[in-house]
Amino acid sequence: MNILFIHQNFPGQFKHLAPALVQRGHRVSAMPLRTIPPQRWQGVHLHPYQVSRGTTPGVHPWVSDFETKTIRAEVCFRAALALKAEGYAPEVIIAHHGWGESLFLKDLWPQARLGLCCEFFYQPQGADVGFDPEFPPKDQSDVCRLRLKNLNNLAHFESADGGISPTQFQASTFPQRFRQHIQVIHDGIDTDTLIPDPSVTLTLTTTQGEQIRLSKATEVITFVNRNLEPYRGYHRFMRALPELLKRRPQARVLLVGGEDVSYGARPDPAVHGQKTWKQIFIDEVRPHIPDADWARVHFLGHLDYAQFIAVLRLSRVHVYLTYPFVLSWSLLEAMSLGCAIVASDIAPVREAIAHNETGRLVDFFDTAGLVEAIDQLLEDPSTRQRLGHQARAFAQATYDLKRVCLPRQLAWVEGLGKLPPKTA
Known part of the structure; x- marks a missing residue:
């Protein structure tokens, strides 16, 4: 399969998954937000792109976060347009969507299956916000800011085919209508390397x-x-x-x-x-x-x-x-x-x-x-x-990365490729 990774700091959480997919015979590409020339990394074709503008000065503070994500989504979309013009078409897109870059990619490649790395859905209560009474929200309007901060998540859910989350708690923060499509699979740690050493x-x-x-x-x-x-x-x-x-x-x-x-x-x-x-x-x-x-x-x-x-x-x-x-x-x-x-x-x-x-x-x-x-x-x-x-x-x-988490991640990605595509 043609598999495309979207992560502003690629490889990020995908540093083991992307090369493992290459080793399994998939054609893997990635679009990092970096000022580097196109190159290959462990068999992954890198197609970097850059942002040329920032958030508008004076924009309403509740929507500044979504404007920033929209700016990044636009430049990623335009960079992807250039790839499509060269004949590239991914069958699966795996995105860490937290910064917004992947927002419009299903509009460009509607047949691709989109899998999201689901880290956190912001909550006005019951999670981090309001947990520590020593540092309360500045005022009651903070709940409004949080609701709009989730716009990026919600917009992605409309076109995503599935999600992956590292812990049950993180998955539980997402709305039930999308939570049922999230598999809990941790990124994995190398327990073969991370061993005790009494002589240290x-x-x-x-x-x-x-x-x-x-x-x-x-x-x-x-x-x-x-x-x-x-x-x-x-x-x-x-x-x-x-x-x-x-x-x-x-x-x-x-x-x-x-x-x-x-x-x-x-x-x-x-x-x-x-x-x-x-x-x-x-x-x-x-x-x-x-x-x-x-x-x-x-x-x-x-x-x-x-x-x-x-x-x-x-x-x-x-x-x-x-x-x-x-x-x-x-x-x-x-x-x-x-x-x-x-x-x-x-x-x-x-x-x-x-x-x-x-x-x-x-x-x-x-x-x-x-x-x-x-x-x-x-x-x-x-x-x-x-x-x-x-x-x-x-x-x-x-x-454990090698024996538990990576095999499950690979199965998840390859399983996405077998799903009927969900249109944007």
Whole structure:
């Protein structure tokens, strides 16, 4: 089959799927939003294109998101027109539609089957929005903004033939009329590579410029976000540090993540000036932490992947906190590496962490409970070993790339090709 991938940062989630389809004899192409010449990547023909304009200044803030997606959809449509003029016609289109690029492709190729990578359908309640009372919506009109933010999803549903979602929770956020067409298949993690290593050592340079050398003999507590922000529980973890450092006088705390924002809102400059979330919560807890204890807290910023994996291999207790939102790959990677995990007790996390079986669950807002759970595990090596072993076994059985997820993804794509096309 001719299979076309649409992803602004291709390969993204498709870095294993697209080459595997090539190996199965399919003719695979992709349209990334990049300033690169046409080329081939692992047998995939790349047809890049560019956006030449941005969102209109002064446009109504509720519709600016959809205008941005429409702009991207237009340039993708025009680039696809050029491909069609050369005689190209995909039988299956697999799109990460979250940025809008694939919106009009079924109008161009009505016989193609369109499969969507369904990450999240925004909810005014019951998911991330309104979950944390410390950061309420600015006003009641936020529900209007969210309704319009879903326009891209809804417009795609009219022509899509099916969807794929990495977790049951993420699939459950979509309206029932489309949810029945979504298969839950995770992107997959390489559990053959992500294995524990008791001999691991690592020398790191912190964002403070300090060099530290660590081994499994060190009592290491880890916390990982793409960016240190409330959506991923950074504030809750920081507030646990004064008591946690007091109880664990030998522990070193490693925080991995940048200072930008990935998901939630940025700090209000009228309240916080130009401070980042990272600095805001450092400033909050620092007066309650003696200098000697603070010297054992290490901010590592962004790490390359090998260093990131080494950090998790060093971990005695790994802490994962999040709003009800997209589940982080880092949690599943930590499970595959055999980490003893303390995580927030919310729906997406409960798919991977069963309390006292593959980790320990705590209330997202319970600072004392979080400290107690970490402290107890640090005191109990046999329980850490049991939880880590069972976490790895669950990751292998449920999220293994080669034996579980990739075969199911391939079957899904090839199954789309057998469906009668749904017209736009």
